[in-house]
Amino acid sequence: MTIGRDGLTRQGFLGAALAAAVGGGAAAQGGTAPALHRRAIPGTGETLPVIGLGTWRGFDVGETPAERAPLRGVVATLLAGGGRVIDSSPMYGRAEGVTGDLVAEAGARDTAFLATKVWTSGREAGIAQMQRSLRLLRAERLDLMQIHNLLDWRTHLPVLREWKAAGRIRHLGISHYTESAYDAVEAVLRAERLDVLQINYALDDRAAEERLLPLAAERGVAVLVNRPFGGGGLLRRLAGRPLPGYAADLGSGSWAELLLKFVVSHPAVTCAIPGTADPGHMAANLRAGTGSLPDGALRRRMAADMTP
Template sequence: MASIEDLASLPMSRGQFLKLTTAACALMATGAGAQTSPPIMHRRPIPVSGGTLPVVGCGTWQTFDDDPKRQDELAEVLRTLFASGGSLIDSSPMYGAAEAVAGRLLTRIDGHAKAFVATKVWTRGRQAGIDQMEESERLLQHRPIDLMQIHNLVDWRTQLATLRDWKAQGRIRYLGVTHYTPSAYAELESVMRAEALDFVQINYSMDDREAERRILPLAAERRVAVIINRPFGGGGLIRSLQGRALPAWAADIGCTSWAQVLLKFVLGHHAVTAVIPGTGQVRHMADNVRAGFGEYPDDALRRRMMAEL
């Protein structure tokens, strides 16, 4: 079977590329035509429930826009995620039209049953929080919301009380908190120690490892699932690696691109449950999901990766 890289090198229209890429991912995920058992994206435990979550998902920040010309490709992004065995889609009211776009696309491709939908509440006040979450339900067209998170800890005491009520009512399956900067880690650590949380979402990448000091160990101690945002260091890290040849050890963990190397570094940490690189391009989604298969670096290789990169 042709690889995603092989497909990308062939002369073809964007529409042809989208169709062939999706078909290739489906074959990779189902093992069609193969004599061996089909590969399955790795899944990791959600400690509070005993459920599991595929390790590579999709973020929607600055990628799921409302441009009519982009909707076909965005639909293929989601199809590619699902074809690989992935399910996690992360959004927020802060992300412009992303919730509405994701909801329409999931309905269009009949993807709600395959999706693990995470979004956030990002406002102050009890009723304002309720109104915003109800609007997210409407836009995402997904009930119950799988994971509702308090975005950047905004008014977290007020919103957490509502999230507990909603979880008890079955309106959400899981609750959590998020942040994206180490400057908030002291407050985040305090919340994690004081409150029972199902998930925490934080930034972590090879060039931004502050989370290793306290947040990731604490999540493991408290049995909290961890979603990682900004795995490429905001994009600067991966751009700095473009054009460099992959080191020989990349093949040892099944990596054929720098994106996969960086994602597998993150997933090599035992406390990480899933990673959500944001993309609105099928080519990138097909590359990212391959980090959900094969081997992950052990501690010795992770140290070597940090030293060499």
Template sequence: MSHTEGYSRRRLLTLAAGVSAVFTFDRALATATSSAASGGQAMQTRAIPSSSESLPVVGLGTYRGFDVAPGDPAYRQLPVVLEELFAKGGTVVDSSPMYGRAEETTGELLSIHEPRSPAFLATKVWTRGRKEGIAQMEQSFSLLRTERIDLMQIHNLLDWQTHLPTLREWKEQGRIRYIGITHYTSSAYDEVEAVLKAQQLDFLQINYALDDRGVEKRILPLCRERGVAVICNRPFGGGELLARLKGKPLPAWVSDVQVSSWPQLALKFLLAHPAVTCVIPGTGNPRYMADNVKAGFGPTLTDAQRHQLIALVS
């Protein structure tokens, strides 16, 4: 490492830590928690249908949690969040220009990660107009400090007809590896379905949770039919699901599937669906990240276990 690289890393870690002793304690605690979780196993992966590339099943959403500046006390937690993800085999980090400073924060922290960050970088275009879309995506490259983005998505289908040709062109050029669309509400399912049927896409990012199962009827079967990878956003139903489950006893069989919390079980419920490729719970809390990644280990839920959970929240 050069003197300049070393200085840059120390400077950013100082910003991220705020108080270095606190940062070191949190990192050690989180790493110990994470290491105890997997027992030496590897996180499960699923194949991206359009390429057969393997993708780890638990990733990270940066909405809200990464919309913070270096001076914010919450910022000092974020290097540990990423370390929890990467140390347990996760790679997917999803962001968007819609998420405030999240892209910039992500780029800052990944730029100093050692060894080199293994992140599968996903972001979005969220504007109208071809020129505006190109300018926004170029800004994403700059903020994320990368020359290649793994997945570029059209956020909430905004002006998708205009942006899709640009995405296809950039994919051919190798600037982006995969293309997709996103949405987060059932009111858009008809349009999502129409686009999936009319266009060849690599990914769909969509809302799916134990208490929000509308995609099971048509969207998920269509993705399997069309060879589209599925990323689940809002996997905790926007937070309402965990609030409803808080205090309830876990099912007696959770040890059989290596689960120790409701968040893990809620994520495993989604991963038991054959169309789902990856879940991206959002957090800026290292302990939550350490808990979430455990859903990527151990046996898959059976149909009977899934039905029991559905009945529990119905």
């Protein structure tokens, strides 16, 4: 039995979030929560739930109970709802350390799929930064290490391959979040063997559909999607509009769920990692990864509906 610093057993930690994770669904009434869709990482065959968690901004907090309590609920809700992927970075302030603490409290290191990044220049600086990430995330090895924004990628990629061969990381990849870098991202995807690409993609930010997502599928590279709500402006713009009729057909009770369903319905997408510090939002995000997903025709209709 694992007991966290707040005195909760792992079972209590997860059980406390179960009702939130299913959000009034079948499990809250004594049934079984809908299972998250899963997609394989082509290079290894390991499957991941299509909804995960990003830690940018939301997890950059201190150690007080008031700061940590909502995030403890977010992690518990993710795990209780069947999610695994938690993505962080050294550029996210204190997020790696907070993530490591909360995953350890949950006794979930063997369950969570921990991803972070190297974000510095130079071989020795990169190694030092990755070693620090291991300490902060309380892990002897990480599930995924990514070269953040392609910074000094020619130096870091050989090191990541060495670490993977030595068992210190299980997967390696690259990440970016700006369209202006897509030519460089495409060039690396074509030239190098990678396990994962992390890229921005949303209903109002579909440039990755043109070349990067098809190329990732062609090259056997899994795709993590950051910023699946775009810059947030789309959600604000849609807030006063009623949901379209097809939302009910998809089981979507909010615009956020509908937008996430669009993202994860793309066949090249492995997992979307929206950031949140709100357990209720985490629960809604998880619901988007269950049930029906838009087919090609509905995806085209959704894109047309959302075009200003």
